[in-house]
Amino acid sequence: MFIIGELINGMYKEAGRAIREKDKSVIQRLAKRQKEAGADALDLNCGPVSKDPVLDMRWLIETVQEVVDMPLSLDSTKANVIEEGLKLVKNKAIINSTSADSEKLEILVPLAIKYNASLIGLTLDKNGVPQDKDRRLELAARIVADCQEKGFPVENLYIDPVVLPVNVAQNQAGLVLEVLKEFKIISTPAPKTIVGLSNISQGTTKRRLINRTFLSMAIAADLDAAILDPLDEELMNTLITSELILNKQIYCDSYLDAYRKR
Amino acid sequence: MFIIGELINGMYKEAGRAIREKDKSVIQRLAKRQKEAGADALDLNCGPVSKDPVLDMRWLIETVQEVVDMPLSLDSTKANVIEEGLKLVKNKAIINSTSADSEKLEILVPLAIKYNASLIGLTLDKNGVPQDKDRRLELAARIVADCQEKGFPVENLYIDPVVLPVNVAQNQAGLVLEVLKEFKIISTPAPKTIVGLSNISQGTTKRRLINRTFLSMAIAADLDAAILDPLDEELMNTLITSELILNKQIYCDSYLDAYRKR
Numbered sequence: 001m002f003i004i005g006e007l008i009n010g011m012y013k014e015a016g017r018a019i020r021e022k023d024k025s026v027i028q029r030l031a032k033r034q035k036e037a038g039a040d041a042l043d044l045n046c047g048p049v050s051k052d053p054v055l056d057m058r059w060l061i062e063t064v065q066e067v068v069d070m071p072l073s074l075d076s077t078k079a080n081v082i083e084e085g086l087k088l089v090k091n092k093a094i095i096n097s098t099s100a101d102s103e104k105l106e107i108l109v110p111l112a113i114k115y116n117a118s119l120i121g122l123t124l125d126k127n128g129v130p131q132d133k134d135r136r137l138e139l140a141a142r143i144v145a146d147c148q149e150k151g152f153p154v155e156n157l158y159i160d161p162v163v164l165p166v167n168v169a170q171n172q173a174g175l176v177l178e179v180l181k182e183f184k185i186i187s188t189p190a191p192k193t194i195v196g197l198s199n200i201s202q203g204t205t206k207r208r209l210i211n212r213t214f215l216s217m218a219i220a221a222d223l224d225a226a227i228l229d230p231l232d233e234e235l236m237n238t239l240i241t242s243e244l245i246l247n248k249q250i251y252c253d254s255y256l257d258a259y260r261k262r
Numbered sequence: 263m264f265i266i267g268e269l270i271n272g273m274y275k276e277a278g279r280a281i282r283e284k285d286k287s288v289i290q291r292l293a294k295r296q297k298e299a300g301a302d303a304l305d306l307n308c309g310p311v312s313k314d315p316v317l318d319m320r321w322l323i324e325t326v327q328e329v330v331d332m333p334l335s336l337d338s339t340k341a342n343v344i345e346e347g348l349k350l351v352k353n354k355a356i357i358n359s360t361s362a363d364s365e366k367l368e369i370l371v372p373l374a375i376k377y378n379a380s381l382i383g384l385t386l387d388k389n390g391v392p393q394d395k396d397r398r399l400e401l402a403a404r405i406v407a408d409c410q411e412k413g414f415p416v417e418n419l420y421i422d423p424v425v426l427p428v429n430v431a432q433n434q435a436g437l438v439l440e441v442l443k444e445f446k447i448i449s450t451p452a453p454k455t456i457v458g459l460s461n462i463s464q465g466t467t468k469r470r471l472i473n474r475t476f477l478s479m480a481i482a483a484d485l486d487a488a489i490l491d492p493l494d495e496e497l498m499n500t501l502i503t504s505e506l507i508l509n510k511q512i513y514c515d516s517y518l519d520a521y522r523k524r
Contacts, residue, residue, distance in 0.1 A: 166506060166513055173507045177482055205515045206503065213503040216475050217482040220439055241468070241475040245428055245435045253467045 001239060002041070002225035004073050004094070005034030006198065008060065010047015019046060019056055027060065028067045037230035038239075038260065041071035041094060046081070053081045061088045073120075073227070079107045086115040093117040096227075097160065100125045100139040105146045118156045119147070120194055129162045131172070133179045136161050137186070140179075144186050158194040158225055159183045165202040166210060173200060173214060180221040192224040212238040219246065236260075263501060264303070264487035266335050266356070267296030268460065270322065272309015281308060281318055289322065290329045299492035300501075300522060303333035303356060308343070315343045323350045335382075335489070341369045348377040355379040358489075359422065362387045362401035367408045380418045381409070382456055391424045393434070395441045398423050399448070402441075406448050420456040420487055421445045427464040428472060435462060435476060442483040454486040474500040481508065498522075 007030050010016040018026035031042055042064060046056035053076060061072060065088075073094035074085040086093050097120035098108040112119040121143035123129075123136040130136045140159045147157050161179050164172040176195070184190040195218055201210035212235045215226065219242040230236060240259045243249045252258055269292050272278040280288035293304055304326060308318035315338060323334060327350075335356035336347040348355050359382035360370040374381040383405035385391075385398040392398045402421045409419050423441050426434040438457070446452040457480055463472035474497045477488065481504040492498060502521045505511045514520055 170506075170513055171509045174509055200507070204513070206518065209499055209503050210507070213478050213500055214507050216478045217504070217507065220479040220482055237468075237471055238475055241471050242479065244432075245462070245472065245476050245479065247432045247436055251429045251432055251466070256468065 003039050003230055004041045004043050004227040005039035005230045006043050006227045007034055007229060008042055009045040010050055016047050024063045027063045031064045031068045034230050035068050038236055039230045041073055043073040043075050043227055045075035053078060054084045057081050057085045058088060061085055065090055083111055096120045097122050100142045109147055109150045109152050113152050120158045120160055122160045122162055124162055133175045136179050137182055140183050141186050144191055154187050154191050155189050157191040159191045160194045163195050163199040166200055167204050177217055177221045180223055194225040197226045197228040208232055211235055215239060216242040265301050265492055266303045266305050266489040267301035267492045268305050268489045269296055269491060270304055271307040272312055278309050286325045289325045293326045293330045296492050297330050297332060300498055301492045303335055305335040305337050305489055307337035315340060316346045319343050319347045320350060323347055327352055345373055358382045359384050362404045371409055371412045371414050375414050382420045382422055384422045384424055386424055395437045398441050399444055402445050403448050406453055416449050416453050417451050419453040421453045422456045425457050425461040428462055429466050439479055439483045442485055456487040459488045459490040470494055473497055477501060478504040
Protein backbone atom coordinates (compact mmCIF):
# COMPACT_ATOMS: atom_id res chain seq x y z
CA MET A 1 0.00 0.00 0.00
CA PHE A 2 1.07 3.48 -0.80
CA ILE A 3 0.96 5.49 2.43
CA ILE A 4 0.56 9.26 2.43
CA GLY A 5 1.26 10.79 5.84
CA GLU A 6 -1.47 13.21 6.84
CA LEU A 7 0.08 15.08 9.73
CA ILE A 8 1.44 18.19 8.00
CA ASN A 9 -1.93 19.90 7.88
CA GLY A 10 -2.74 23.34 9.24
CA MET A 11 -5.99 21.90 10.57
CA TYR A 12 -3.98 20.18 13.28
CA LYS A 13 -2.97 22.35 16.19
CA GLU A 14 0.78 21.74 16.20
CA ALA A 15 1.24 22.02 12.43
CA GLY A 16 -1.15 24.98 12.26
CA ARG A 17 0.91 26.94 14.75
CA ALA A 18 4.16 25.98 13.01
CA ILE A 19 2.81 27.19 9.64
CA ARG A 20 1.64 30.51 11.11
CA GLU A 21 4.94 31.09 12.91
CA LYS A 22 7.08 29.54 10.16
CA ASP A 23 8.61 27.18 12.70
CA LYS A 24 10.61 24.82 10.49
CA SER A 25 11.66 22.42 13.23
CA VAL A 26 8.10 21.23 13.94
CA ILE A 27 7.32 20.59 10.25
CA GLN A 28 10.66 18.93 9.60
CA ARG A 29 10.25 16.66 12.61
CA LEU A 30 6.77 15.67 11.38
CA ALA A 31 8.24 14.94 7.95
CA LYS A 32 11.07 12.78 9.26
CA ARG A 33 8.95 10.93 11.80
CA GLN A 34 6.26 10.10 9.25
CA LYS A 35 8.85 8.84 6.81
CA GLU A 36 10.50 6.69 9.47
CA ALA A 37 7.11 5.28 10.45
CA GLY A 38 6.46 4.08 6.90
CA ALA A 39 5.02 6.98 4.91
CA ASP A 40 5.79 6.75 1.19
CA ALA A 41 4.69 10.34 0.59
CA LEU A 42 3.68 13.35 2.67
CA ASP A 43 0.49 15.33 2.35
CA LEU A 44 0.97 19.08 2.70
CA ASN A 45 -2.05 21.20 3.58
CA CYS A 46 -1.83 24.81 4.75
CA GLY A 47 -5.07 24.48 6.66
CA PRO A 48 -8.36 26.32 6.45
CA VAL A 49 -7.19 29.55 8.06
CA SER A 50 -4.06 30.21 5.98
CA LYS A 51 -4.03 33.89 4.99
CA ASP A 52 -1.62 33.37 2.11
CA PRO A 53 -1.88 29.76 1.01
CA VAL A 54 0.52 30.14 -1.93
CA LEU A 55 3.23 31.46 0.36
CA ASP A 56 2.44 28.85 3.02
CA MET A 57 2.49 25.98 0.51
CA ARG A 58 5.81 27.13 -0.92
CA TRP A 59 7.24 27.38 2.58
CA LEU A 60 5.96 23.91 3.47
CA ILE A 61 7.48 22.34 0.35
CA GLU A 62 10.85 24.00 0.83
CA THR A 63 10.89 23.24 4.54
CA VAL A 64 10.08 19.58 4.02
CA GLN A 65 12.50 19.16 1.11
CA GLU A 66 15.37 20.32 3.31
CA VAL A 67 15.09 17.10 5.31
CA VAL A 68 13.40 14.44 3.17
CA ASP A 69 13.41 13.44 -0.48
CA MET A 70 10.06 11.83 -1.16
CA PRO A 71 6.81 12.36 -3.08
CA LEU A 72 4.69 15.25 -1.84
CA SER A 73 0.92 15.47 -2.03
CA LEU A 74 -0.19 19.07 -2.53
CA ASP A 75 -3.49 19.30 -0.73
CA SER A 76 -5.50 22.38 -1.61
CA THR A 77 -8.83 23.29 -3.17
CA LYS A 78 -7.12 26.18 -4.95
CA ALA A 79 -5.56 25.44 -8.36
CA ASN A 80 -3.07 28.30 -8.11
CA VAL A 81 -1.76 26.98 -4.78
CA ILE A 82 -1.22 23.61 -6.41
CA GLU A 83 0.41 25.06 -9.52
CA GLU A 84 2.83 27.23 -7.56
CA GLY A 85 3.63 24.19 -5.42
CA LEU A 86 4.23 21.93 -8.42
CA LYS A 87 6.98 24.26 -9.59
CA LEU A 88 8.96 23.55 -6.44
CA VAL A 89 8.49 19.81 -5.87
CA LYS A 90 11.75 17.95 -6.59
CA ASN A 91 10.55 14.38 -6.15
CA LYS A 92 7.21 13.12 -7.52
CA ALA A 93 4.17 15.30 -6.86
CA ILE A 94 0.61 14.24 -6.18
CA ILE A 95 -2.23 16.67 -6.82
CA ASN A 96 -4.77 16.39 -4.00
CA SER A 97 -7.33 16.77 -5.47
CA THR A 98 -9.73 17.29 -8.33
CA SER A 99 -13.46 16.74 -8.20
CA ALA A 100 -15.49 15.46 -11.16
CA ASP A 101 -16.46 19.02 -12.09
CA SER A 102 -15.28 19.93 -15.57
CA GLU A 103 -13.91 23.33 -14.43
CA LYS A 104 -11.61 21.51 -12.04
CA LEU A 105 -10.62 18.82 -14.52
CA GLU A 106 -9.89 21.42 -17.20
CA ILE A 107 -7.22 22.96 -15.00
CA LEU A 108 -5.84 20.12 -12.90
CA VAL A 109 -5.49 17.31 -15.44
CA PRO A 110 -3.28 19.44 -17.72
CA LEU A 111 -1.25 20.48 -14.66
CA ALA A 112 -0.77 16.82 -13.71
CA ILE A 113 0.42 16.12 -17.27
CA LYS A 114 2.72 19.13 -17.38
CA TYR A 115 4.41 18.30 -14.09
CA ASN A 116 4.25 14.51 -14.43
CA ALA A 117 2.29 14.38 -11.19
CA SER A 118 -0.16 11.81 -9.88
CA LEU A 119 -3.73 13.00 -9.43
CA ILE A 120 -6.32 12.22 -6.77
CA GLY A 121 -9.87 12.39 -8.13
CA LEU A 122 -12.71 12.67 -5.64
CA THR A 123 -16.07 11.22 -6.63
CA LEU A 124 -17.96 14.40 -5.86
CA ASP A 125 -19.14 17.40 -7.81
CA LYS A 126 -21.06 20.61 -7.20
CA ASN A 127 -23.97 18.56 -5.91
CA GLY A 128 -21.78 17.23 -3.12
CA VAL A 129 -20.86 13.70 -2.12
CA PRO A 130 -23.14 11.06 -3.64
CA GLN A 131 -25.09 8.97 -1.15
CA ASP A 132 -25.07 5.91 -3.36
CA LYS A 133 -22.69 3.65 -5.20
CA ASP A 134 -23.85 4.16 -8.76
CA ARG A 135 -23.35 7.91 -8.62
CA ARG A 136 -19.85 7.45 -7.20
CA LEU A 137 -19.07 5.09 -10.07
CA GLU A 138 -20.49 7.55 -12.57
CA LEU A 139 -18.34 10.40 -11.25
CA ALA A 140 -15.26 8.16 -11.17
CA ALA A 141 -15.92 7.14 -14.77
CA ARG A 142 -16.23 10.80 -15.73
CA ILE A 143 -12.83 11.57 -14.20
CA VAL A 144 -11.25 8.54 -15.86
CA ALA A 145 -12.73 9.47 -19.24
CA ASP A 146 -11.48 13.01 -18.89
CA CYS A 147 -7.96 11.81 -18.09
CA GLN A 148 -7.98 9.44 -21.08
CA GLU A 149 -9.22 12.19 -23.35
CA LYS A 150 -6.51 14.57 -22.26
CA GLY A 151 -3.78 11.92 -22.40
CA PHE A 152 -3.13 11.57 -18.68
CA PRO A 153 -2.12 7.99 -17.78
CA VAL A 154 -4.89 6.39 -15.71
CA GLU A 155 -2.31 4.38 -13.72
CA ASN A 156 -1.35 7.70 -12.13
CA LEU A 157 -4.93 8.52 -11.18
CA TYR A 158 -6.16 7.70 -7.67
CA ILE A 159 -9.93 7.60 -7.32
CA ASP A 160 -11.18 8.54 -3.85
CA PRO A 161 -14.78 7.46 -3.11
CA VAL A 162 -15.00 10.05 -0.31
CA VAL A 163 -15.38 8.33 3.03
CA LEU A 164 -17.98 9.94 5.30
CA PRO A 165 -18.00 9.82 9.10
CA VAL A 166 -19.65 6.67 10.39
CA ASN A 167 -21.55 8.62 13.03
CA VAL A 168 -23.40 10.78 10.54
CA ALA A 169 -23.73 8.56 7.46
CA GLN A 170 -23.59 5.06 8.78
CA ASN A 171 -24.66 3.32 5.59
CA GLN A 172 -21.91 4.93 3.53
CA ALA A 173 -18.87 2.95 4.65
CA GLY A 174 -20.27 -0.33 3.36
CA LEU A 175 -21.02 1.30 0.00
CA VAL A 176 -17.49 2.69 -0.17
CA LEU A 177 -16.03 -0.77 0.46
CA GLU A 178 -18.13 -2.19 -2.36
CA VAL A 179 -17.38 0.57 -4.83
CA LEU A 180 -13.60 0.40 -4.26
CA LYS A 181 -13.52 -2.88 -6.18
CA GLU A 182 -15.85 -1.61 -8.85
CA PHE A 183 -13.60 1.36 -9.67
CA LYS A 184 -11.13 -1.22 -10.91
CA ILE A 185 -13.35 -2.26 -13.78
CA ILE A 186 -13.89 1.24 -15.18
CA SER A 187 -10.89 1.03 -17.47
CA THR A 188 -7.85 -0.98 -18.51
CA PRO A 189 -5.41 -0.19 -17.08
CA ALA A 190 -7.49 0.47 -13.98
CA PRO A 191 -7.26 3.63 -11.92
CA LYS A 192 -5.78 3.22 -8.47
CA THR A 193 -7.91 3.72 -5.37
CA ILE A 194 -7.32 5.83 -2.29
CA VAL A 195 -9.15 6.89 0.86
CA GLY A 196 -8.70 9.72 3.31
CA LEU A 197 -8.88 7.33 6.21
CA SER A 198 -9.48 9.61 9.18
CA ASN A 199 -12.78 10.87 7.78
CA ILE A 200 -14.44 7.61 8.74
CA SER A 201 -14.04 8.37 12.45
CA GLN A 202 -14.50 12.16 12.45
CA GLY A 203 -16.45 13.17 15.55
CA THR A 204 -16.50 9.70 17.11
CA THR A 205 -15.09 8.68 20.47
CA LYS A 206 -13.09 5.68 19.19
CA ARG A 207 -11.21 7.24 16.33
CA ARG A 208 -8.19 4.94 16.18
CA LEU A 209 -10.18 1.75 16.59
CA ILE A 210 -12.61 2.76 13.85
CA ASN A 211 -9.77 3.91 11.57
CA ARG A 212 -7.82 0.68 11.79
CA THR A 213 -10.87 -1.55 11.49
CA PHE A 214 -12.03 0.27 8.38
CA LEU A 215 -8.52 0.23 6.94
CA SER A 216 -8.23 -3.56 7.07
CA MET A 217 -11.62 -3.86 5.39
CA ALA A 218 -10.58 -1.42 2.67
CA ILE A 219 -7.30 -3.24 2.10
CA ALA A 220 -9.31 -6.44 1.65
CA ALA A 221 -11.24 -4.48 -1.02
CA ASP A 222 -7.97 -3.93 -2.93
CA LEU A 223 -7.29 -0.38 -1.76
CA ASP A 224 -4.05 0.93 -3.30
CA ALA A 225 -3.31 3.97 -1.16
CA ALA A 226 -4.43 5.84 1.93
CA ILE A 227 -3.88 9.20 3.52
CA LEU A 228 -3.44 8.37 7.19
CA ASP A 229 -1.47 8.93 10.37
CA PRO A 230 1.61 6.69 10.12
CA LEU A 231 2.55 7.55 13.71
CA ASP A 232 -0.47 5.58 14.92
CA GLU A 233 1.44 2.40 15.63
CA GLU A 234 -1.57 0.14 15.99
CA LEU A 235 -2.91 1.43 12.69
CA MET A 236 0.37 0.60 11.01
CA ASN A 237 0.38 -2.85 12.65
CA THR A 238 -3.08 -3.42 11.23
CA LEU A 239 -1.97 -2.25 7.80
CA ILE A 240 1.07 -4.51 7.77
CA THR A 241 -0.95 -7.46 9.04
CA SER A 242 -3.65 -6.88 6.43
CA GLU A 243 -1.00 -7.06 3.73
CA LEU A 244 0.41 -10.18 5.34
CA ILE A 245 -2.99 -11.87 5.32
CA LEU A 246 -3.46 -10.95 1.66
CA ASN A 247 -0.05 -12.38 0.82
CA LYS A 248 1.48 -9.00 -0.01
CA GLN A 249 4.09 -9.28 2.73
CA ILE A 250 6.05 -12.44 3.34
CA TYR A 251 5.48 -14.03 6.73
CA CYS A 252 8.28 -14.26 9.24
CA ASP A 253 7.93 -14.23 13.00
CA SER A 254 9.15 -10.64 13.10
CA TYR A 255 7.12 -9.50 10.09
CA LEU A 256 6.17 -6.19 11.74
CA ASP A 257 9.79 -5.28 12.36
CA ALA A 258 10.84 -6.56 8.95
CA TYR A 259 8.32 -4.25 7.29
CA ARG A 260 9.52 -1.28 9.30
CA LYS A 261 13.17 -1.99 8.48
CA ARG A 262 12.53 -2.12 4.72
CA MET B 263 -22.50 -11.95 14.01
CA PHE B 264 -23.15 -15.21 15.75
CA ILE B 265 -20.29 -15.76 18.18
CA ILE B 266 -19.32 -19.23 19.36
CA GLY B 267 -16.93 -19.15 22.30
CA GLU B 268 -13.98 -21.46 21.74
CA LEU B 269 -12.45 -21.74 25.19
CA ILE B 270 -14.02 -24.94 26.49
CA ASN B 271 -11.65 -27.16 24.58
CA GLY B 272 -9.46 -29.88 26.05
CA MET B 273 -6.68 -28.69 23.76
CA TYR B 274 -6.26 -25.70 26.05
CA LYS B 275 -4.32 -26.34 29.23
CA GLU B 276 -6.79 -25.05 31.77
CA ALA B 277 -9.85 -26.68 30.23
CA GLY B 278 -7.92 -29.89 29.50
CA ARG B 279 -6.99 -30.30 33.14
CA ALA B 280 -10.54 -29.48 34.25
CA ILE B 281 -11.98 -32.13 31.92
CA ARG B 282 -9.53 -34.78 33.12
CA GLU B 283 -10.16 -33.98 36.78
CA LYS B 284 -13.88 -33.24 36.32
CA ASP B 285 -13.38 -29.83 37.89
CA LYS B 286 -16.74 -28.19 37.28
CA SER B 287 -15.79 -24.76 38.59
CA VAL B 288 -13.23 -24.09 35.84
CA ILE B 289 -15.61 -25.08 33.04
CA GLN B 290 -18.54 -23.21 34.53
CA ARG B 291 -16.47 -20.07 34.96
CA LEU B 292 -15.35 -20.32 31.31
CA ALA B 293 -18.99 -20.74 30.28
CA LYS B 294 -20.22 -17.74 32.25
CA ARG B 295 -17.34 -15.48 31.31
CA GLN B 296 -17.68 -16.23 27.59
CA LYS B 297 -21.40 -15.57 27.74
CA GLU B 298 -20.87 -12.28 29.55
CA ALA B 299 -18.23 -11.27 26.99
CA GLY B 300 -20.71 -11.69 24.14
CA ALA B 301 -20.73 -15.36 23.12
CA ASP B 302 -24.05 -16.45 21.60
CA ALA B 303 -23.10 -20.13 21.87
CA LEU B 304 -20.36 -22.22 23.42
CA ASP B 305 -18.19 -24.75 21.64
CA LEU B 306 -17.53 -27.91 23.65
CA ASN B 307 -14.54 -30.04 22.69
CA CYS B 308 -13.13 -32.79 24.90
CA GLY B 309 -9.71 -32.37 23.36
CA PRO B 310 -7.44 -34.74 21.49
CA VAL B 311 -6.39 -36.82 24.49
CA SER B 312 -9.79 -37.61 25.99
CA LYS B 313 -9.89 -41.31 26.92
CA ASP B 314 -13.66 -41.50 26.99
CA PRO B 315 -15.00 -38.71 24.80
CA VAL B 316 -18.66 -39.74 25.15
CA LEU B 317 -18.42 -39.52 28.92
CA ASP B 318 -16.40 -36.29 28.75
CA MET B 319 -18.84 -34.65 26.31
CA ARG B 320 -21.81 -35.63 28.48
CA TRP B 321 -20.05 -34.21 31.53
CA LEU B 322 -19.22 -30.97 29.70
CA ILE B 323 -22.82 -30.47 28.55
CA GLU B 324 -24.28 -31.15 31.96
CA THR B 325 -21.67 -29.01 33.68
CA VAL B 326 -22.24 -26.07 31.37
CA GLN B 327 -26.03 -26.34 31.46
CA GLU B 328 -25.99 -26.01 35.24
CA VAL B 329 -24.92 -22.38 34.85
CA VAL B 330 -25.94 -21.13 31.38
CA ASP B 331 -28.87 -21.67 29.05
CA MET B 332 -27.54 -21.10 25.53
CA PRO B 333 -26.82 -22.96 22.28
CA LEU B 334 -24.01 -25.50 22.50
CA SER B 335 -21.72 -26.48 19.67
CA LEU B 336 -20.72 -30.14 19.98
CA ASP B 337 -17.23 -30.29 18.57
CA SER B 338 -16.02 -33.79 17.78
CA THR B 339 -14.92 -35.86 14.83
CA LYS B 340 -16.82 -38.82 16.29
CA ALA B 341 -20.48 -39.16 15.33
CA ASN B 342 -21.34 -41.17 18.43
CA VAL B 343 -19.94 -38.45 20.70
CA ILE B 344 -22.13 -35.93 18.90
CA GLU B 345 -25.21 -38.13 19.03
CA GLU B 346 -24.88 -38.85 22.74
CA GLY B 347 -24.35 -35.13 23.28
CA LEU B 348 -27.41 -34.14 21.24
CA LYS B 349 -29.59 -36.18 23.56
CA LEU B 350 -28.63 -33.95 26.49
CA VAL B 351 -28.59 -30.44 24.98
CA LYS B 352 -31.56 -28.43 26.28
CA ASN B 353 -31.14 -25.25 24.20
CA LYS B 354 -30.28 -25.31 20.49
CA ALA B 355 -27.44 -27.63 19.44
CA ILE B 356 -24.86 -27.07 16.73
CA ILE B 357 -23.08 -30.05 15.20
CA ASN B 358 -19.41 -29.17 14.72
CA SER B 359 -18.81 -30.59 12.17
CA THR B 360 -19.34 -32.65 9.04
CA SER B 361 -16.96 -32.80 6.11
CA ALA B 362 -18.13 -33.18 2.49
CA ASP B 363 -17.54 -36.95 2.66
CA SER B 364 -20.72 -38.88 2.04
CA GLU B 365 -20.12 -41.23 4.99
CA LYS B 366 -20.12 -38.23 7.29
CA LEU B 367 -23.11 -36.58 5.65
CA GLU B 368 -25.09 -39.84 5.78
CA ILE B 369 -24.85 -39.85 9.56
CA LEU B 370 -24.68 -36.21 10.58
CA VAL B 371 -27.34 -34.60 8.39
CA PRO B 372 -30.06 -36.99 9.66
CA LEU B 373 -28.86 -36.34 13.22
CA ALA B 374 -29.15 -32.59 12.66
CA ILE B 375 -32.70 -33.10 11.36
CA LYS B 376 -33.69 -35.42 14.21
CA TYR B 377 -32.44 -33.07 16.91
CA ASN B 378 -33.30 -29.79 15.11
CA ALA B 379 -29.64 -28.82 15.34
CA SER B 380 -27.59 -26.47 13.22
CA LEU B 381 -24.77 -28.05 11.25
CA ILE B 382 -21.28 -26.82 10.44
CA GLY B 383 -20.01 -28.17 7.12
CA LEU B 384 -16.28 -28.00 6.44
CA THR B 385 -15.16 -27.72 2.83
CA LEU B 386 -12.79 -30.66 3.08
CA ASP B 387 -12.93 -34.33 2.32
CA LYS B 388 -10.68 -37.36 2.45
CA ASN B 389 -8.23 -35.57 0.19
CA GLY B 390 -7.78 -32.87 2.80
CA VAL B 391 -8.27 -29.13 2.64
CA PRO B 392 -8.46 -27.76 -0.91
CA GLN B 393 -5.76 -25.29 -1.86
CA ASP B 394 -8.01 -23.39 -4.22
CA LYS B 395 -11.32 -21.60 -4.30
CA ASP B 396 -13.15 -23.70 -6.87
CA ARG B 397 -12.66 -26.91 -4.98
CA ARG B 398 -13.90 -25.28 -1.78
CA LEU B 399 -16.97 -24.10 -3.65
CA GLU B 400 -17.49 -27.58 -5.09
CA LEU B 401 -17.33 -29.21 -1.67
CA ALA B 402 -19.64 -26.57 -0.20
CA ALA B 403 -22.12 -27.20 -3.03
CA ARG B 404 -21.93 -30.92 -2.34
CA ILE B 405 -22.80 -30.36 1.33
CA VAL B 406 -25.64 -27.97 0.43
CA ALA B 407 -27.06 -30.42 -2.13
CA ASP B 408 -26.92 -33.24 0.38
CA CYS B 409 -28.79 -31.17 2.97
CA GLN B 410 -31.45 -30.20 0.43
CA GLU B 411 -31.86 -33.80 -0.65
CA LYS B 412 -32.33 -34.99 2.90
CA GLY B 413 -34.68 -32.12 3.82
CA PHE B 414 -32.34 -30.25 6.16
CA PRO B 415 -32.99 -26.46 6.01
CA VAL B 416 -29.99 -24.76 4.42
CA GLU B 417 -30.50 -21.68 6.62
CA ASN B 418 -29.30 -23.86 9.50
CA LEU B 419 -26.15 -24.91 7.66
CA TYR B 420 -22.90 -23.06 8.31
CA ILE B 421 -20.26 -23.56 5.63
CA ASP B 422 -16.68 -23.28 6.94
CA PRO B 423 -14.05 -22.72 4.21
CA VAL B 424 -11.31 -24.00 6.57
CA VAL B 425 -8.91 -21.22 7.39
CA LEU B 426 -5.24 -22.27 7.30
CA PRO B 427 -2.41 -20.68 9.28
CA VAL B 428 -1.00 -17.66 7.51
CA ASN B 429 2.55 -18.73 8.27
CA VAL B 430 2.28 -22.04 6.38
CA ALA B 431 -0.23 -21.28 3.62
CA GLN B 432 0.00 -17.58 3.04
CA ASN B 433 -2.03 -17.48 -0.15
CA GLN B 434 -5.02 -19.22 1.44
CA ALA B 435 -6.49 -16.41 3.54
CA GLY B 436 -7.20 -14.23 0.52
CA LEU B 437 -8.92 -17.16 -1.21
CA VAL B 438 -11.01 -17.79 1.89
CA LEU B 439 -12.14 -14.16 1.96
CA GLU B 440 -13.19 -14.38 -1.68
CA VAL B 441 -14.99 -17.69 -1.36
CA LEU B 442 -16.99 -16.59 1.69
CA LYS B 443 -19.11 -14.35 -0.53
CA GLU B 444 -19.38 -16.99 -3.22
CA PHE B 445 -20.85 -19.56 -0.82
CA LYS B 446 -23.86 -17.25 -0.65
CA ILE B 447 -24.80 -17.85 -4.25
CA ILE B 448 -24.82 -21.64 -4.05
CA SER B 449 -28.48 -21.80 -3.13
CA THR B 450 -31.57 -19.78 -2.20
CA PRO B 451 -31.89 -19.47 0.70
CA ALA B 452 -28.14 -19.26 1.09
CA PRO B 453 -26.13 -21.26 3.58
CA LYS B 454 -24.59 -19.28 6.39
CA THR B 455 -20.82 -18.92 6.67
CA ILE B 456 -18.49 -19.50 9.60
CA VAL B 457 -14.77 -19.59 10.33
CA GLY B 458 -12.70 -21.09 13.09
CA LEU B 459 -10.85 -17.84 13.57
CA SER B 460 -7.83 -18.83 15.61
CA ASN B 461 -6.53 -21.14 12.89
CA ILE B 462 -5.37 -18.14 10.87
CA SER B 463 -2.70 -17.31 13.45
CA GLN B 464 -1.68 -20.80 14.60
CA GLY B 465 2.07 -20.88 15.21
CA THR B 466 2.59 -17.16 14.65
CA THR B 467 4.04 -14.65 17.11
CA LYS B 468 1.24 -12.07 16.74
CA ARG B 469 -1.79 -14.22 17.21
CA ARG B 470 -4.26 -11.65 18.50
CA LEU B 471 -3.31 -8.99 15.98
CA ILE B 472 -3.62 -11.45 13.09
CA ASN B 473 -6.92 -12.82 14.44
CA ARG B 474 -8.61 -9.46 14.75
CA THR B 475 -7.30 -8.15 11.43
CA PHE B 476 -8.55 -11.23 9.61
CA LEU B 477 -11.87 -11.08 11.45
CA SER B 478 -12.67 -7.56 10.25
CA MET B 479 -11.83 -8.60 6.69
CA ALA B 480 -14.06 -11.67 6.96
CA ILE B 481 -16.92 -9.62 8.40
CA ALA B 482 -16.58 -7.30 5.40
CA ALA B 483 -16.98 -10.47 3.31
CA ASP B 484 -20.40 -11.08 4.95
CA LEU B 485 -19.29 -13.69 7.46
CA ASP B 486 -22.24 -14.85 9.57
CA ALA B 487 -20.54 -16.60 12.46
CA ALA B 488 -17.16 -17.30 14.02
CA ILE B 489 -15.69 -19.59 16.60
CA LEU B 490 -13.38 -17.34 18.58
CA ASP B 491 -12.14 -16.23 21.98
CA PRO B 492 -14.71 -13.74 23.26
CA LEU B 493 -12.46 -12.92 26.23
CA ASP B 494 -10.00 -11.26 23.83
CA GLU B 495 -11.30 -7.75 24.42
CA GLU B 496 -9.55 -6.14 21.46
CA LEU B 497 -10.91 -8.85 19.19
CA MET B 498 -14.42 -8.13 20.41
CA ASN B 499 -13.85 -4.39 19.96
CA THR B 500 -12.81 -5.08 16.37
CA LEU B 501 -15.86 -7.27 15.83
CA ILE B 502 -18.26 -4.67 17.22
CA THR B 503 -16.57 -1.89 15.23
CA SER B 504 -16.69 -3.95 12.04
CA GLU B 505 -20.43 -4.35 12.49
CA LEU B 506 -20.72 -0.63 13.19
CA ILE B 507 -18.90 0.23 9.98
CA LEU B 508 -21.16 -2.13 8.02
CA ASN B 509 -24.23 -0.50 9.57
CA LYS B 510 -25.17 -3.58 11.58
CA GLN B 511 -24.85 -1.78 14.90
CA ILE B 512 -26.25 1.68 15.45
CA TYR B 513 -23.65 4.32 16.22
CA CYS B 514 -23.61 6.06 19.57
CA ASP B 515 -20.55 7.43 21.34
CA SER B 516 -20.59 4.48 23.72
CA TYR B 517 -21.31 1.87 21.04
CA LEU B 518 -18.85 -0.64 22.50
CA ASP B 519 -20.53 -0.53 25.91
CA ALA B 520 -23.98 -0.49 24.33
CA TYR B 521 -23.17 -3.71 22.46
CA ARG B 522 -21.90 -5.36 25.60
CA LYS B 523 -24.96 -4.37 27.61
CA ARG B 524 -27.40 -5.80 25.05
